[in-house]
Each structure stands twice: as structure tokens, then as C-alpha cells.
Amino acid sequence: MVKLSAIQLTSMPNVAANLAVIEQHLSNLAFSDNHLVVLPECCLFFGGKDAEQLALAKATYKENALIHQLSALAKKYRVNLVAGSIPLYHPDTDKFTNSSCVFLSSGEQIAQYDKIHLFDVKVDDNEKNYLESRYTQAGKTLVSANVNQMKVGLTVCYDLRFPELYRQLTTLGAEIITVPSAFTKVTGQAHWETLLRARAIENQVYIVAAGQQGVHENGRETWGHSMIISPWGEILACKTEGQGSISVDVCLSELSRIRSAIPVAEHNRFITALK
Numbered sequence: 299m300v301k302l303s304a305i306q307l308t309s310m311p312n313v314a315a316n317l318a319v320i321e322q323h324l325s326n327l328a329f330s331d332n333h334l335v336v337l338p339e340c341c342l343f344f345g346g347k348d349a350e351q352l353a354l355a356k357a358t359y360k361e362n363a364l365i366h367q368l369s370a371l372a373k374k375y376r377v378n379l380v381a382g383s384i385p386l387y388h389p390d391t392d393k394f395t396n397s398s399c400v401f402l403s404s405g406e407q408i409a410q411y412d413k414i415h416l417f418d419v420k421v422d423d424n425e426k427n428y429l430e431s432r433y434t435q436a437g438k439t440l441v442s443a444n445v446n447q448m449k450v451g452l453t454v455c456y457d458l459r460f461p462e463l464y465r466q467l468t469t470l471g472a473e474i475i476t477v478p479s480a481f482t483k484v485t486g487q488a489h490w491e492t493l494l495r496a497r498a499i500e501n502q503v504y505i506v507a508a509g510q511q512g513v514h515e516n517g518r519e520t521w522g523h524s525m526i527i528s529p530w531g532e533i534l535a536c537k538t539e540g541q542g543s544i545s546v547d548v549c550l551s552e553l554s555r556i557r558s559a560i561p562v563a564e565h566n567r568f569i570t571a572l573k
């Protein structure tokens with residue numbers, strides 16, 4: 299058995315305040331090496347002015363401060379932590395990567411995934427246009443992490459709309475795929491649950507999706523509805539609104555049962571080349 303948790307946040311443009319909220323939620327969760335806890339996208343800084351994330355990434359680059367703070371939390375609360383995403387400075391381009399970092403319960407960092415698909419999109423909400431690529435450098439590489447018995451594939455937010463990424467992570471062995479997010483209220487209402495359940499069903503994986511939710515300091519509204527979904531597509535837990543955590547105990551042998559009953563990986567005529 300392993301335990302999967304997602305923490306939903308209404309993050310502010312203030313690292314210390316967000317760390318305190320994360321710490322409060324972590325302190326309510328079970329101490330266990332077989333526990334995977336997922337935080338939302340931009341968990342340490344969200345809802346500020348456009349260039350502020352870049353400024354934070356630059357200011358914390360030398361000492362790797364954001365990584366150290368998250369590592370300390372994973373160690374203190376003895377949980378394996380998929381720390382949603384944080385901005386990490388990329389000097390070559392003078393931008394930052396929107397990076398999902400994985401820490402073991404020892405505090406050791408074992409993975410960094412840089413968001414591949416950037417949200418350059420027109421959405422009919424307060425802000426209308428999003429241009430994530432203005433300050434963000436897109437990642438290029440698939441990343442998975444082995445966390446004890448858990449084979450975890452990493453994605454971030456808008457990546458959810460690109461099923462090829464999920465298929466490749468699954469083909470490379472992922473059994474749990476994490477989706478730290480800050481979906482807009484408008485697109486979340488229309489698409490979030492359907493996309494998450496489809497990714498879980500088609501790949502026969504557990505999905506742990508942790509969202510931002512609420513009205514943030516810059517007026518932006520996020521959808522929340524953090525969810526843990528089974529490889530059969532069932533919503534095992536959901537937090538619609540507010541900050542807080544959801545947790546479920548799952549048995550990873552459920553995966554092999556579903557995968558042998560409906561062997562889509564074997565039947566798939568497109569993925570042979572990837573194997």
C-alpha cells in the first residue's frame with residue numbers, strides 16, 4: 299500500500315507566507331516513507347506581477363534557496379514531496395524554468411522536471427491573454443522518479459492537454475503521474491476533470507493533481523478541484539475549494555490487474571518505436 303496526497307493552495311506572491319501554509323498542511327499528514335505528497339504549480343510564489351517570478355528566480359539562484367527550503371520541509375515531515383513547481387533561473391536565456399522538483403523523505407532531491415508546454419493562450423477571463431513564454435524557458439526532457447516502490451512521471455498544468463507526454467511517461471514505466479497546476483477558473487470548469495480522467499484511463503495510471511484555488515493577489519482566479527484518480531478513472535478524492543489536503547491509500551497491484559484485463563499498452567500500434 300502507498301499513500302497519495304495532494305495539497306490545494308491559494309498561494310500569494312510571498313514565499314515565507316506560502317511556506318508557512320504548506321508547513322501547516324504537511325504537519326497534518328502521515329509521516330511515512332511510502333507517502334507521496336504533491337503541491338500545486340507555483341506553490342511558493344503565485345499571483346504577483348508579471349516579472350516578479352523571474353526576479354525571485356534570480357534572487358534565489360546562487361544559494362538555491364527555494365530548493366533548500368523545500369528539501370527541509372520534506373525531511374522535517376518525513377514525506378516524499380513533489381514540490382509542485384518553482385521558478386529556477388536559467389542564465390543562458392535570462393528566463394526561468396517552471397520546475398517540478400522531487401524530494402525524498404530524507405530531504406534528498408532526486409528529480410527536476412521543467413514544464414515542456416507553455417501556456418501562451420487566449421482565455422476569456424479577467425486577464426484574457428497568457429504569455430508564459432515571456433519569462434519562462436520551456437523544458438525539453440521527460441522526467442520520471444523512482445520513489446521507493448512508486449514510479450512517478452512528472453508533468454505540470456498545461457502539459458495535461460498533451461496526451462503524447464503522458465503516453466511516453468507511461469511507456470517508460472510511470473504508474474503514478476503528478477499534475478501540479480494553476481488551471482484558470484474558465485478552462486478548469488470546462489476541461490479539468492475530463493482531461494485528468496482521460497489521462498488516467500487511457501494510460502492506466504494513478505493521477506495526483508494538486509491545484510491552486512481561489513482569487514489571487516493579481517485578480518487571477520484558479521479552479522482548484524485537486525483530485526486523486528484511479529487507473530480506472532474513478533475520482534478517489536477531490537477538494538473543490540479552499541486550501542487543504544486530500545489523501546488516499548492505494549494498492550499498486552490494482553495497476554497490473556487493470557493492465558492485464560485491458561492490455562492497451564500491448565494493443566497499441568503506435569508505441570512500438572518508443573520501447
Ligand SMILES: O=C(O)CNC(=O)[C@H](CS)NC(=O)CCC(=O)C(=O)O
Binds near residue numbers: 345416429455459481
Ligand atoms: O504564470 C504563472 O504565474 C504561473 N503559471 C501558470 O499559472 C501557468 C502558466 S500561465 N498556468 C497554466 O499552465 C494554466 C493552464 C490552463 O489553465 C489550461 O490548460 O487551461
